[in-house]
Amino acid sequence: MLKFEIKNLSRNPFVGLLSALLLVLILFATFNGKQRVDNQLATIQKLKEKENKFYENHRTVLDSIEKGLKQPLPEASWYKSPEYPITVGAIRGSGSYAVLTPAPLSAVSTGQSDLFPYYFKVAVGNTNAGRDNDNFENPFNTAQGQFDLAFVLTFILPLLIIALTYNILSAERERGTLPLLLSMPLNIKQWLLQKLVFNYLFINILIFVLLALSFAFFGISLTDFSFVQLLFALALYSLFWFGMAYLVNSLGKSSSFNAMSLLGVWLFFTLLVPSTVNMLATALYPVPSRVEFVTAQRQMQNQTEKQKEKILAAFYQKNAQFERKASESEKTWQDWWREGFAEDEYAEQMLQKIKQDFQAKANAQRNFANGFQYVSPVILFQNTLNQIAKTDTKTYMDFQEKVEDFEKEWSAYFKGKFMKNEKLTTKDYANFPKFEKESK
Amino acid sequence: MLLHIAKKEWKEALRDSRFRFAAGLLLILLFASMVVSYNYYQNINQEYQQAKQTVRQEWEGQVPKNPHSAAHFGTYAFKPVQPLSLIDNGLDKYLGVSIFLEAHKQNTSQYRQIADQNDLARFAELTPAFVFTYLVPLLIILVSFGTFTAEKENGTLQLLLSQGVSKFQLGLGKITGTWLLMLALLLPIFLLGFIFILSSEFQADDLLRYALLIITLLLYYGIFVNLSVAVSAWAKSSNVALVGLLGFWIVSALLVPKFTSNLSKMLHPAPSAIEYQAEIKENLEKGVDGHNPFSEKSKLFEDSVLQANKVDSVHKLPFNYSGLIMQAGEEHETVVYAKAMKKLNDIYFAQLQTHQASAFLSPTILVKMLSMQIAKTDLQTHYDFSQQAENYRIALVKDLNYELKDNSKYGDWDYISSDKDFFKKNIKFDYKPVSMTDTLKNTWASLLFLMVWFTVSLVAVRVILK
Numbered sequence: 005m006l007k008f009e010i011k012n013l014s015r016n017p018f019v020g021l022l023s024a025l026l027l028v029l030i031l032f033a034t035f036n037g038k039q040r041v042d043n044q045l046a047t048i049q050k051l052k053e054k055e056n057k058f059y060e061n062h063r064t065v066l067d068s069i070e071k072g073l074k075q076p077l078p079e080a081s082w083y084k085s086p087e088y089p090i091t092v093g094a095i096r097g098s099g100s101y102a103v104l105t106p107a108p109l110s111a112v113s114t115g116q117s118d119l120f121p122y123y124f125k126v127a128v129g130n131t132n133a134g135r136d137n138d139n140f141e142n143p144f145n146t147a148q149g150q151f152d153l154a155f156v157l158t159f160i161l162p163l164l165i166i167a168l169t170y171n172i173l174s175a176e177r178e179r180g181t182l183p184l185l186l187s188m189p190l191n192i193k194q195w196l197l198q199k200l201v202f203n204y205l206f207i208n209i210l211i212f213v214l215l216a217l218s219f220a221f222f223g224i225s226l227t228d229f230s231f232v233q234l235l236f237a238l239a240l241y242s243l244f245w246f247g248m249a250y251l252v253n254s255l256g257k258s259s260s261f262n263a264m265s266l267l268g269v270w271l272f273f274t275l276l277v278p279s280t281v282n283m284l285a286t287a288l289y290p291v292p293s294r295v296e297f298v299t300a301q302r303q304m305q306n307q308t309e310k311q312k313e314k315i316l317a318a319f320y321q322k323n324a325q326f327e328r329k330a331s332e333s334e335k336t337w338q339d340w341w342r343e344g345f346a347e348d349e350y351a352e353q354m355l356q357k358i359k360q361d362f363q364a365k366a367n368a369q370r371n372f373a374n375g376f377q378y379v380s381p382v383i384l385f386q387n388t389l390n391q392i393a394k395t396d397t398k399t400y401m402d403f404q405e406k407v408e409d410f411e412k413e414w415s416a417y418f419k420g421k422f423m424k425n426e427k428l429t430t431k432d433y434a435n436f437p438k439f440e441k442e443s444k
Numbered sequence: 445m446l447l448h449i450a451k452k453e454w455k456e457a458l459r460d461s462r463f464r465f466a467a468g469l470l471l472i473l474l475f476a477s478m479v480v481s482y483n484y485y486q487n488i489n490q491e492y493q494q495a496k497q498t499v500r501q502e503w504e505g506q507v508p509k510n511p512h513s514a515a516h517f518g519t520y521a522f523k524p525v526q527p528l529s530l531i532d533n534g535l536d537k538y539l540g541v542s543i544f545l546e547a548h549k550q551n552t553s554q555y556r557q558i559a560d561q562n563d564l565a566r567f568a569e570l571t572p573a574f575v576f577t578y579l580v581p582l583l584i585i586l587v588s589f590g591t592f593t594a595e596k597e598n599g600t601l602q603l604l605l606s607q608g609v610s611k612f613q614l615g616l617g618k619i620t621g622t623w624l625l626m627l628a629l630l631l632p633i634f635l636l637g638f639i640f641i642l643s644s645e646f647q648a649d650d651l652l653r654y655a656l657l658i659i660t661l662l663l664y665y666g667i668f669v670n671l672s673v674a675v676s677a678w679a680k681s682s683n684v685a686l687v688g689l690l691g692f693w694i695v696s697a698l699l700v701p702k703f704t705s706n707l708s709k710m711l712h713p714a715p716s717a718i719e720y721q722a723e724i725k726e727n728l729e730k731g732v733d734g735h736n737p738f739s740e741k742s743k744l745f746e747d748s749v750l751q752a753n754k755v756d757s758v759h760k761l762p763f764n765y766s767g768l769i770m771q772a773g774e775e776h777e778t779v780v781y782a783k784a785m786k787k788l789n790d791i792y793f794a795q796l797q798t799h800q801a802s803a804f805l806s807p808t809i810l811v812k813m814l815s816m817q818i819a820k821t822d823l824q825t826h827y828d829f830s831q832q833a834e835n836y837r838i839a840l841v842k843d844l845n846y847e848l849k850d851n852s853k854y855g856d857w858d859y860i861s862s863d864k865d866f867f868k869k870n871i872k873f874d875y876k877p878v879s880m881t882d883t884l885k886n887t888w889a890s891l892l893f894l895m896v897w898f899t900v901s902l903v904a905v906r907v908i909l910k
Contacts, residue, residue, distance in 0.1 A: 036706045039710075047716050050718055136718055137717055139717070140715060140716065140788065142792045143538040144705075145708065145795065148704075151705065163694060275578070276473075278567030280570060282569060283476070285562050286561065287483075291561065294542070294554075294560065295492060295522060295542065298520055298554075299495045305517070306505065309506065366560045369561065374563070383567070
């Protein structure tokens with residue numbers, strides 16, 4: 005039986021075509037994914053270099069000053085002086101990059117990586133005010149979606165399975181060989197099942213081989229555990245489609261009926277369920293638009309300016325060690341920064357509320373939609389691939405949260421030293437807060 | 445004769461339970477998506493109108509301050525909502541909703557809605573345009589893949605031909621029948637859309653656009669009808685015809701657009717944000733910096749101003765030099781940003797052209813691009829909005845810098861305009877929508893392309909049904 009099937013398979017011209025097509029699709033998709041990851045890695049490299057250069061330059065100058073080789077910079081050039089916490093922790097150009105390093109199998113799925121940033125520049129009082137982490141891809145392309153492995157495996161693979169299996173039984177009938185088959189001493193359903201199981205194994209082995217080849221060629225890890233996860237998920241996902249093929253085939257209808265029904269199932273799970281659930285989610289759990297968010301933010305900025313007097317009075321009462329200057333012209337640069345911080349803190353507190361409210365509503369919608377992933381294996385599989393590639397929404401949300409924590413740590417360190425009027429030493433340079441290394 | 449055949453097609457389709465089911469489902473989807481889109485449009489339009497007002501109020505009611513500080517305080521331009529977005533919201537969710545307008549720099553639009561939405565939005569969004577562009581062709585295939593093959597299989601084809609009809613006439617009749625069937629099916633939905641547009645804040649030009657959109661769709665459906673009939677006439681069995689047509693749909697709707705998306709990036713790579721900003725920074729340093737009077741360029745500028753006014757110090761100038769150098773810096777910065785933006789937009793445009801070129805395999809991508817262009821929810825409309833916002837920013841900042849230059853003394857950073865209503869008198873952002881002429885200029889090539897598709901598909905019918 006097995007021998008016969010293999011012979012059958014090797015003679016079928018469609019199988020050759022299918023294998024060649026899959027090879028091309030997988031190679032192209034892996035290439036695209038690899039390209040994206042390489043671009044990310046190159047950018048990360050640049051960021052690190054930029055950051056290191058800034059801090060190395062300042063440290064070198066400071067070192068010379070400490071060794072008495074150089075005079076400390078005059079007060080007027082404070083913004084260049086490596087001794088001040090503000091210079092290396094708050095002003096433009098300073099700051100440390102918090103980076104989300106691509107996972108070993110990141111190339112598998114673009115996921116949400118084209119929407120969310122994978123790095124932020126963190127300095128006192130702001131997360132990426134420079135907004136140098138915008139995604140500059142063409143929005144038309146982003147909306148269109150990428151030709152990545154996730155696309156090939158989630159969308160194309162079921163179509164190929166359908167093409168391979170939709171007429172197993174009906175073709176026999178249409179060719180007139182069904183009576184012959186029926187005359188043989190076997191159960192027709194069992195025969196169908198055997199054929200499908202064989203095809204199932206064939207497809208899975210084929211994809212495993214092609215993926216392994218493609219990964220090896222592009223230098224993507226084959227030994228990482230997530231590769232095993234990928235194969236396992238794939239085995240389950242393709243099982244679902246073969247199951248569907250079995251169901252439809254065993255109805256014993258015509259080839260065109262089978263093709264239509266299976267494509268109907270495909271459409272239902274890939275397009276109709278996700279889009280309907282999305283429609284429901286947005287209708288039932290609306291996220292207030294960012295238009296409102298922006299106006300609220302604006303109103304708050306004005307509010308902060310109007311409250312300036314109160315804010316500053318409270319600040320100087322609490323920090324009696326600082327003397328409040330009567331006029332603007334008397335103020336030193338330190339006074340400017342201190343008062344600026346006081347105002348920022350006030351604004352940030354109010355902003356936090358709006359942000360949290362917004363996030364809560366966005367999360368409610370996400371949770372609702374995620375609950376429906378079990379309704380469609382297509383959604384489930386796509387989400388699984390995103391998780392394997394670590395390009396899912398949760399990864400980015402967690403990253404953003406960590407960045408916010410890091411920003412607090414960074415701010416506390418430099419602001420703390422600044423408020424105590426401390427000067428930095430080269431020893432401090434080694435102890436600046438660091439965004440934690442990628443931990444699992 | 446033609447009508448007789450068409451009528452027969454129609455009757456047969458309506459008798460087919462598969463068709464009734466699929467058509468019913470499609471109509472429900474269209475109806476639901478229309479209603480949801482309309483609701484959504486109303487909401488965001490209201491938000492937009494309110495935000496526009498609030499932001500202006502906040503500008504006018506800001507704490508009195510130095511005009512240049514006000515320029516740093518900045519304001520926002522919000523992107524208007526297009527009435528036709530209730531049919532096709534195009535790239536709206538992938539483009540930012542607002543642009544922050546401030547001194548010294550041109551910002552890109554912020555807050556793409558897609559990033560705040562649940563993950564399923566990435567699969568497909570159930571909008572009328574989605575159903576029109578992707579699902580209706582499937583219904584056409586469903587209703588007409590067997591139009592000839594079934595006659596062949598049942599042996600009725602010979603019967604028909606023996607009555608003196610030519611094959612081509614028969615084909616034309618089937619084409620007319622299917623096409624009219626689609627028209628009849630969609631007419632209520634088109635009408636509903638029409639009513640919704642009438643009850644939105646539309647302009648006369650939107651009705652014209654809607655008509656153009658419907659014509660585009662009907663032409664597109666014509667292509668699918670022609671191809672289905674042609675393939676059905678050519679194929680030996682219904683099964684082959686169906687699989688062939690579905691294959692074409694998959695290529696046209698799924699494979700080619702995604703493939704081209706990556707291909708266009710390979711051919712015309714967009715810069716990363718880091719590269720983009722590094723280039724801007726480099727170019728900015730080549731000119732006057734309003735906030736750094738000690739830079740080489742600023743010094744040169746100062747000398748030229750002093751010479752022109754025949755004084756030896758900025759204190760002796762008849763106006764506030766700070767305002768002048770701020771404005772000079774602003775003008776330099778404006779040029780740098782405009783160049784960078786244009787360069788980026790040119791890359792996007794080249795990428796879109798790659799998509800357009802790929803339409804020889806995919807009429808779907810053509811219609812997708814056309815429909816968002818007609819609905820003014822495409823990239824070029826967004827770029828046009830960005831430019832208008834930028835022009836407004838330039839005018840506003842100039843107002844503010846000149847107030848500083850003409851009415852304050854050098855070094856007086858505490859200066860507050862003596863005119864209490866100064867901020868109220870500042871120029872307002874007045875958005876001018878993209879005109880129909882501009883849209884036609886941008887879309888004629890695609891429209892022509894679509895007509896070529898239609899003609900070729902009709903010729904295919906003629907050739908096969910000789």
